[in-house]
Amino acid sequence: MRFRELSDDMDALVLDDLGDIGLVGDREIAGFFSAPWLQPRMGRINTALREPQFEIRVSDAVGIEPGQVVVIDLPVQDGGGQYDLVKLEPDGTGWVALLLRAKA
Template structure:
């Protein structure tokens, strides 16, 4: 088994155990949600996170486009709710950040 296959298996295990679920354009996808109002603090320095994001694997990003509705399946206090997909940002490591804007 090659590195890419091992990496895909590891990603799937991490998503199963730690991932969040969201519906993107009507399709359920596992990923990692993060929001600026919930940002982690490192000592007294805030992280550089500015907009809500949902990180997904590149293989799950097929057919996803800006303007689609993203519904994050979390409690409201954890950032769950409806968002507009503003932009997709691949990071070059097999993951894509979906940059979100809260629905008005």
């Protein structure tokens, strides 16, 4: 068995146990959601605000495009809700970060 196949099997196991569920279009996709936070201000230096993102496997990203609505199935207090998909950022390891913006 090749490394990529072993890695895919391991990813599936981790997603089944620890992943979050997102709805993109009419597709349910397992991934890892991270909510934004405002980093603390140190003196006069303003640190960056990080956008929310939902990380999914490359194989699940087929047909997903900016402009789609992504619904994260989590309580609102944990960042769940509706987001606009702004950009897809593959990281070269078989995962793609969906960069999100909260719907107004």
